[in-house]
Structures are given as C-alpha cells and as structure tokens.
Amino acid sequence: MSTRTLISPATLARPRGKALYWTVFTTVVLLFALAFLFPVYWMVTGAMKSPDEVTRTPPTLVPEHWHLGGYTDAWDLMQLPRHLWNTVVQAAGAWAFQLVLCTAAAYALSRLRPVFGKVILGGILATLMVPAQALVVPKYLTVADLGLLNDPLAIWLPAAANAFNLYLLKRFFDQLPRDVLEAAEMDGAGKLRTLWSVVLPMSRPVLGVVSIFALVAVWQDFLWPLMVFSDTDKQPISVALVQLSQNIQLTVLIAAMVIASIPMVALFLVFQRHIIAGISAGSTKG
Amino acid sequence: MTKTAERHPVKTAAVPPVQAPSPVGGRGRRRLADQARAYAFLLGGLICFALFSWYPAIRAVVIAFQKYTPGSSPEWVGTANFTRVWHDPEFAAAWRNTLTFTLLALLIGFAIPFVMALVLNELRHAKAFFRVVVYLPVMIPPVVSALLWKWFYDPGAGLANETLRFLHLPTSNWSNGADTALISLVIVATWANMGGTVLIYLAALQSIPGELYEAAELDGANLLQRVRHVTIPQTRFVILMLMLLQIIATMQVFTEPFVITGGGPENATVTVLYLIYKYAFLYNDFGGACALSVLLLVLLGAFSAVYLRLTRSEGDA
Numbered sequence: 001m002s003t004r005t006l007i008s009p010a011t012l013a014r015p016r017g018k019a020l021y022w023t024v025f026t027t028v029v030l031l032f033a034l035a036f037l038f039p040v041y042w043m044v045t046g047a048m049k050s051p052d053e054v055t056r057t058p059p060t061l062v063p064e065h066w067h068l069g070g071y072t073d074a075w076d077l078m079q080l081p082r083h084l085w086n087t088v089v090q091a092a093g094a095w096a097f098q099l100v101l102c103t104a105a106a107y108a109l110s111r112l113r114p115v116f117g118k119v120i121l122g123g124i125l126a127t128l129m130v131p132a133q134a135l136v137v138p139k140y141l142t143v144a145d146l147g148l149l150n151d152p153l154a155i156w157l158p159a160a161a162n163a164f165n166l167y168l169l170k171r172f173f174d175q176l177p178r179d180v181l182e183a184a185e186m187d188g189a190g191k192l193r194t195l196w197s198v199v200l201p202m203s204r205p206v207l208g209v210v211s212i213f214a215l216v217a218v219w220q221d222f223l224w225p226l227m228v229f230s231d232t233d234k235q236p237i238s239v240a241l242v243q244l245s246q247n248i249q250l251t252v253l254i255a256a257m258v259i260a261s262i263p264m265v266a267l268f269l270v271f272q273r274h275i276i277a278g279i280s281a282g283s284t285k286g
Numbered sequence: 287m288t289k290t291a292e293r294h295p296v297k298t299a300a301v302p303p304v305q306a307p308s309p310v311g312g313r314g315r316r317r318l319a320d321q322a323r324a325y326a327f328l329l330g331g332l333i334c335f336a337l338f339s340w341y342p343a344i345r346a347v348v349i350a351f352q353k354y355t356p357g358s359s360p361e362w363v364g365t366a367n368f369t370r371v372w373h374d375p376e377f378a379a380a381w382r383n384t385l386t387f388t389l390l391a392l393l394i395g396f397a398i399p400f401v402m403a404l405v406l407n408e409l410r411h412a413k414a415f416f417r418v419v420v421y422l423p424v425m426i427p428p429v430v431s432a433l434l435w436k437w438f439y440d441p442g443a444g445l446a447n448e449t450l451r452f453l454h455l456p457t458s459n460w461s462n463g464a465d466t467a468l469i470s471l472v473i474v475a476t477w478a479n480m481g482g483t484v485l486i487y488l489a490a491l492q493s494i495p496g497e498l499y500e501a502a503e504l505d506g507a508n509l510l511q512r513v514r515h516v517t518i519p520q521t522r523f524v525i526l527m528l529m530l531l532q533i534i535a536t537m538q539v540f541t542e543p544f545v546i547t548g549g550g551p552e553n554a555t556v557t558v559l560y561l562i563y564k565y566a567f568l569y570n571d572f573g574g575a576c577a578l579s580v581l582l583l584v585l586l587g588a589f590s591a592v593y594l595r596l597t598r599s600e601g602d603a
Binding site: 003004005006007008021024025028029032033035036037039040042043046054055056057058059097100101102104105107108109112113114115117120123124125127128129130131133134135136137138139140141142143144146157158160161163166191216219220222223227237238239241242245250253254257260261264265267268269272273275276279280281 | 512538
C-alpha cells in the first residue's frame, strides 16, 4: 500500500528523483547505523577487549582478542544473577498486581456502574496530571510508614496505581460489543465469570500492551528503587549497576551493562511489531 | 436509585441495565448487591491509588509546612521550608538548569525526531528496519544509556573525543566541563528517548490525506511550502501534544545528571528533582524536599492541565 506523501510518485519515478531517493535512503541507513547501532556495537565489543585495549587511544574498532572474561567476571563479581533475579521478581509482581487490580477496577468502572464511579474515575485521571516523579518523597514516606522498605511490595503496590493503564483498559472495555456481554449474563454467568471467560479473552490485544508497558516500566525504573532498596542484596539491576560502577574495572562494568540490557532488548525484538503498533496507535487514537 | 441513572446518562444509554430475573428481594436490595459487587471489584485498585497517589499528593502539601523527621512527631513551621529552600544557592541553579535542559531538549530533542519522521515517511524501503533501530535505545535501560554515554564522554579514551580527534576537530570536555555539561546530557536524553517521538509522529504523518499534497503541488507549492502549509497544520495537534509531553518528562529529569555528572561540575547539572532527592536523602530534610516537590508539582500540573485540555477538546471535535 502506498499513499501519496510529501513527494509525489511521479517525481520519484524520474531518473533524477530516483537518484536522489537512493542517495537519501543510503544516507539515512548509514546515519541510523552510526547513531543507534554503533553505540550498541561499541558496548558489546568494548566488554570483550582487554582492560588495556579498552582505554587505548586511538581505539581499536574490533577487539584484538575476543575475551569473554569481562562477561563472566561481571556475572560473578557484581552478583548479577541476584540483581537480575530481584528485577525479575519486582517486574513480574508489578505486572501481576497491575493486571489483576487494574483490570478488575477498569471492569467495574466500565460495566458495573458503581455509585460515585464518575468521581472515582476523575480522581484516577487526575493522577495523570500529577507527574509521578514529583511525588516520590511523600510516596517514599508512606511506604516507609507501612514498613515496606526493602520489600518488593514497595514496587508492586504503587505499580498497581497506574492510571494510564487503567484508563486504557476501561476504554477498551467500553467498546466491547454489548450484546455479547448481555448474552453471557442471560446464560446466568456472574460478573466474575463474565469478566474471566468473556471480557478478558476479547481483550487480549490491550492486555498485551498493558503487560509490556508494566514490565518495561519496572525494568527501566531507577529513582524509585534507588529510594526504597537501601539493602544491596535487594536492589534491582539498574540500581546495582550505578552503585557498583564506581569501583569496578571498565570492561567488567560494560559487560554488566550489556547483560542488563539483554532482557528488554530481547523482549522488544520478539514483540517489536506489537510494541511499535501499540505506540503508533496510541497517538492517533488519542 | 434513579440518581445513579442520572449520574451516568451516557453509560445508561449505551448499556441498558441487564436485569437478571431476581426472585428474592426487591429492586433496592438487588441494587445494593450490585453496588457491593462493583466495589468489590474496585477495592484493590482504589486502595493502591489512595495510598500511593492521592495520599502522597496531600501529604506533600502538608509536610511542606512541617519540620518532618521520620520517627518523631512533625512540627508546624509555617513557610520556613519554602524560605530556606528559596535561599539555597542550589535552588536557583536547579531551576535554571531544569528550564535550560527542557528548552534545549525541546529544540534538539524535538527538531531532530520531527525531521527524522518526515524523512522516514518518504522512504519506501526497509520501513520496519528504521522503526526498530530508532526505538532500540528506548528499550535499553536508562541507567545503561547514561553509563554508556558517561564512558563516551570520558576525556581520555572516550568515543566522543576520539571521533573529534579522528576528524581533526578540537576536543571538548563534554559532561566534565561546566559550560558543556548540560548540553551533553541533553544529547544523551535525546538519543535515548527520541524513538517514541519519531514513531508517534510517523503515525500522525500517515494519517494526512494524500489529496492535500496533490492539491498543494498543483497550486505550485514546493517541498518546503508543502511541509509548512500541509504537513504542519495537519499534524498540529500531535506536535503540540508531543511537545507538552516532552516538557513534562524533561522537567523531571534525574537519571542522567545523577549517573553521569552527579550534579556537577559546579552545580551545572543539578536539576529540581535531583535537588529534591538531595534534600530528602542527603540532608534528611523532608520538609524542604516536600516544599520543592510542591513547587515542581504546581508548575508541572499547569502543563499537564493544558495537555489534558488539548486531548479532551480534540476528542470532542
């Protein structure tokens, strides 16, 4: 499918247009490779250089010898298995809490017509206007009062208060065909039953988007886990990387950075079509 | 009970109440049971919002007027926190840096993705490749991007200066120089975040009807005129929305200065959020931290209100 854009197909079909198009195309490919892929290449190969080679000027484009030692050292010295596991636990729990609590609340607001539903929805949407980061200190004090510091619940519970995802779900539920839900109720299915076996199966696309947002948000977060996990053994990989970056060999640190990036980059490469479609759709639908 | 119906005139119209046959109890009891069930579904989410969104917002305002130390009972101190924070030399620096950062991020971090999306929209090959590659840095954890660029900016063997040397250009202090530190951080933030902006803008560009370009071309409009008179007006709303989102996001910048420069050199990269963090966790001054939070909140809240107003009115149109 080709729609008319800025430059007309007729112009592009002319020899001069063609030449210009391929020049621009090649330039953009090179530019993208240089700007976005090269830094990643530099990081992955930097970790395989020897400590002496990585600080050499002028630098070597390709490692003289491919050392995997940086990666194995990072794995052992920086206790990456523990921090990766912490991150996985925090992300998985946040995802589960968010999915269960936000879905239930969105379903109630969309379909069960609670009294004060409008007020509650307004209160939830109002939190979108209050940027989360500006409230980290009082939020931290609340978590401290509840005795949740150094506990994964400090990530899980606040993650469930995600107005954006809740609203996304509610809007999706609003648009589900009414007759299908009615039919389920006619057949005597309770609300929970209707949610579980009718609404949720129909909501797979939006649940996928919400799940990815939830996982990525926790994996990428830094300030909040930095505040709530003072105990080194409980810290996720993002916090541990920064804490340990001061007194560790450069190649080992770079290797740890590569390892910390792999899960999310892999997730992205696997689900890239869905993720990109989700981001693109979010804009036009508003 | 009819009140509920009035409260949700739209919803009631969209979803007529499905009255299952109710053998026992009247309408009233039935309604009460419905409400109880609705709130059972809502409860978990409501508790989380109350504890971690609504209460902290109120608490920030309260503590801003208190001397607050965890473990001891708070004292009311009036506006002392605000005056103390105001007279902190870092206060002015933090606001100046944050606003400069936001402005630079708007100029660089908005102009580049904008042009990039325009060009990408004209390319007819390797579309998926471009979209994946431009979004790749967004998926790299921000901490890793920051550490990566900290290494690039290394005055010795950092890639940034090596490139300049290779091109026989004068080298720079990058994040280590007082006058180049802030812009160095803007470059990092732009590199790391522009993927989202490019993708969203690209989607908006695709919704422009092709006839408009055809008509403009027939009227003799050249390329730049077509951008000015067709592309920009047609995507005006998305441009505005992305700009506001960018402002709101960059006003809360923390990771890059914390990881790359530690606020230095000479406070050149201390941001408001960084200062809040310092007040709370270095000075143990939660009153001051909350006073700062309230100030940031008021400013960002105003931007957010504009943003929501825009999205709302566009939805109505």
